[in-house]
Amino acid sequence: MVDGVNLATQRAGPRLAEIAAQAAVSEATVSRVLNGKPGVAAATRQRVLAALDVLGWERPARLRRRSAGLIGLVTPELTNPIFPAFAQAVEQVLAGHGYTPVLCTQLPGGSTEDELVEQLEERGVNGIVFLSGLHSDTSADPARYRALAERGVPHVLVNGYNDAIRAPFVSPDDHAAMRMAVGHLADLGHTRVGLAIGPPRYVPSRRKTEGFTAALGERLGLREQEASAYIRPTLFSVEGGQVAAAALLDQGCTGIVCGSDMMALGVVRAARERGLDVPRDVSVVGFDDSQLIAFTDPPLTTVRQPVQAMAAAAVSVLLEEIGGTPVQRTEFVFQPELVVRASTARVRA
Numbered sequence: 003m004v005d006g007v008n009l010a011t012q013r014a015g016p017r018l019a020e021i022a023a024q025a026a027v028s029e030a031t032v033s034r035v036l037n038g039k040p041g042v043a044a045a046t047r048q049r050v051l052a053a054l055d056v057l058g059w060e061r062p063a064r065l066r067r068r069s070a071g072l073i074g075l076v077t078p079e080l081t082n083p084i085f086p087a088f089a090q091a092v093e094q095v096l097a098g099h100g101y102t103p104v105l106c107t108q109l110p111g112g113s114t115e116d117e118l119v120e121q122l123e124e125r126g127v128n129g130i131v132f133l134s135g136l137h138s139d140t141s142a143d144p145a146r147y148r149a150l151a152e153r154g155v156p157h158v159l160v161n162g163y164n165d166a167i168r169a170p171f172v173s174p175d176d177h178a179a180m181r182m183a184v185g186h187l188a189d190l191g192h193t194r195v196g197l198a199i200g201p202p203r204y205v206p207s208r209r210k211t212e213g214f215t216a217a218l219g220e221r222l223g224l225r226e227q228e229a230s231a232y233i234r235p236t237l238f239s240v241e242g243g244q245v246a247a248a249a250l251l252d253q254g255c256t257g258i259v260c261g262s263d264m265m266a267l268g269v270v271r272a273a274r275e276r277g278l279d280v281p282r283d284v285s286v287v288g289f290d291d292s293q294l295i296a297f298t299d300p301p302l303t304t305v306r307q308p309v310q311a312m313a314a315a316a317v318s319v320l321l322e323e324i325g326g327t328p329v330q331r332t333e334f335v336f337q338p339e340l341v342v343r344a345s346t347a348r349v350r351a
Contacts (some may be wrong), residue, residue, distance in 0.1 A: 024053035031076035036062055070100035073187020073320070074122035074130040076115060077107050081291035082238070082264055084307065088133050088160070091313035099321060101128070116146060127318045129156035137171075138162020138205045156323035158316045161203040163333045170319040171333040172312050176206055179305040181220075182214030182340040183259040183287040186303070188221040191349040192285060195222070198246030198269055199261040200238040207235065210261055210289070236265075251276060256284060256349050262294050263288035263304055270298075270345065281347035291341055300344035308336045 018029040025032065027046060034042050035050040042050075054061055073096050080086050093103040104127060106118040113121070114270045115136050122130060130150075136142035144166040150157055152167065161173045180197075187195050197214045200207040211233055218229040232255065234246035243265030250258055251273065260266040266288030273284045280286055280300060290297065291306035315334050323329045 009027075020057060021050060021053045024056055025049040038287055039309045040345075065198065069103070071128035072104050072122075072325075073317075074104050074106060074119070074125075074127045075133065076118055076122075076130060076135055077133045078135075079109055080107055082262065082290075083294060084263070084290040084309075085133065087292050087309050088313060091309050092131055092133075094316060095314050095317040099317065101321075115274060119146075119150065123153070123155060127155075128324050129158075131316055131320060132157060132159045134161045134206075135159065136168075137164050137167055139203055140164070140205065140208075141203045141290065156320055156329075158320045158323075160312060160316050164205070168331045170316075170317045170323075170329050170331060172319075173206075173333055173335050174307045174312065174338050175335050176209035177213035177216065179289060179338045180210050180259065181217045182305055182338065183289075184214060184217035184221055186287065186340055186342065186346065187257035187259070187285055190257070190285065190346060193222055193349075194232070194253070194255050195232065195257040195259065196232040196250035196253065196255035197259050197261075197307045198243050198250065198265050199233060199235050200242070200265075202235050207261060210308055211235075214259060238265060240264050240268040241270065244272040247272035251278070251284070257287070257346070259287045259289075260310050263290045263292060263302060266304065266345070267298065270300075270302075282350065285346040285349075287346060289338075296343065300347075303343045303346040304341055306339045306341050308338060312336050 018032050022029045023031045027050060031042060031046060032050055035047050051061060058331060075089055075092055077089055089105060096103045104120065104122060104125065108115060108118065121129065126329055137147060138161055138252050139143065144164050144185065147167045147169055157346050158170045158172060159167065163171045163173055184195060195213065195218065199210055202208060202211065215229040218224040229241045232250065232253065234249050236242035236246045238261060241311050247269040249256060258269050260269060266286050269286050273280050288304035291304045295302045295304055318331050
């Protein structure tokens with residue numbers, strides 16, 4: 003027992019010497035921090051607490067930060083790795099501000115978005131972050147978000163803008179993403195480029211389609227009607243990418259841009275089923291750049307969503323609203339980044 007903290011054995015808790023060595027401080031300093039005594043610099047105190055985390059020991063109850071409140075995070079299903087990436091980024095930022103995230107995932111046959119919101123309100127959340135929710139679906143009724151605002155629940159909407167909803171939005175620049183993707187393929191000599199995209203009722207699909215059409219006009223000289231022949235709406239999934247690729251390959255496309263990395267993997271699969279090599283015969287560009295995409299076969303060229311920046315912005319505007327600061331009812335748009343890997347190459351003569 004040291005100053006009321008049991009450090010007698012490895013099993014009961016970490017030894018003072020272990021923590022001191024990990025934090026590069028004296029054992030006396032560790033003791034003062036663990037017992038909440040003054041006289042330790044903030045940076046040193048943080049090093050000691052971080053050492054506890056690294057060693058896998060719980061912080062003493064008196065040192066645990068009390069939660070500033072609950073924040074709901076409503077996401078689609080988590081099979082697409084970009085959604086867990088967003089959720090983790092949002093949760094990390096929230097934790098840094100002392101808030102506890104409550105993750106709600108919409109599963110097929112499970113609770114609807116409205117039901118999840120009702121459950122979150124019953125738990126007394128301070129605010130809600132919606133990721134690719136019904137606000138991105140142009141066929142959905144935006145009145146649910148007006149009602150949420152009338153009930154005084156702060157919220158921020160990520161990925162999908164609707165001018166009928168008075169709330170802060172955070173989105174990537176889908177038009178710029180398509181200019182980057184098409185421009186990259188055009189620079190490699192591809193003149194027949196297709197787009198595999200999700201259902202047109204979703205705002206990100208519409209924006210990417212508009213950006214793709216404009217890019218074909220700027221880089222390849224195609225009129226809007228001509229460009230539309232190279233656009234295949236389907237599902238945001240591996241299977242959707244396969245279906246779209248079948249039609250685009252039949253049209254002789256040597257380059258295919260996709261609305262998501264999952265669709266791009268489906269395009270690669272479809273190409274291989276035809277005995278085609280990626281990128282020797284077909285170049286493929288994805289969208290998202292979730293964590294494992296660099297390790298696919300081949301590593302995927304993709305347009306990276308600025309997940310960390312978008313998550314930080316979403317949390318920032320939400321906390322401002324929670325704190326009573328008037329928030330601009332507008333869309334914050336973030337620039338994506340083209341990441342060139344091995345799924346694209348110069349077109350064959």
